[in-house]
Amino acid sequence: MPEGSYRIVGHNPNSAFHLSLRIxxxxxxxxxxxxxxxxxxxxxxxxxxxxxxxGWIGSRHTEFDWTDGCVAVTNREIEWLYKAVRDGTPVEIQA
Structure with a gap:
């Protein structure tokens, strides 16, 4: 996963995953x-x-690495983030 300071640059309601925010x-x-x-x-x-x-996996998704560098959260968490976070919001990625 790339470490550093980035921004949210887009919201995708039609993702292959339950909503997504592009970094x-x-x-x-x-x-x-x-x-x-x-x-x-x-x-x-x-x-x-x-x-x-x-979606039935819930928080058990953290038990193995399956994201190819993305940040995965539960569906409930992404629903909150998707509404709360605007494009341009700073994001800091650290290992």
Missing amino acids: GYPTPEQVSAAAKRGVNPGGDIMIHGLPNDR
């Missing part, structure tokens, strides 16, 4: 640094709920 990763600086190293910076980092057909 503005990679930044232009990270794209440039990756290009200089000849690597792909990645992208498409989200805060999202559970897969649309697996």
Whole structure:
């Protein structure tokens, strides 16, 4: 998962997961640094709920790593975040 300071850049009500908030990763600086190293910076980092057909998992989703760098929360938590967080809200990702 990329560490650093980012912003929420979009809300997706039609996600493959129960709602999602797009994180503005990679930044232009990270794209440039990756290009200089000849690597792909990645992208498409989200805060999202559970897969649309697996909401029954609930908080047990934390028992294994399945997100490919995203931040997963319960469906109830993403519903609250989705309403409370506006585009442009700062996000700090730390390991």
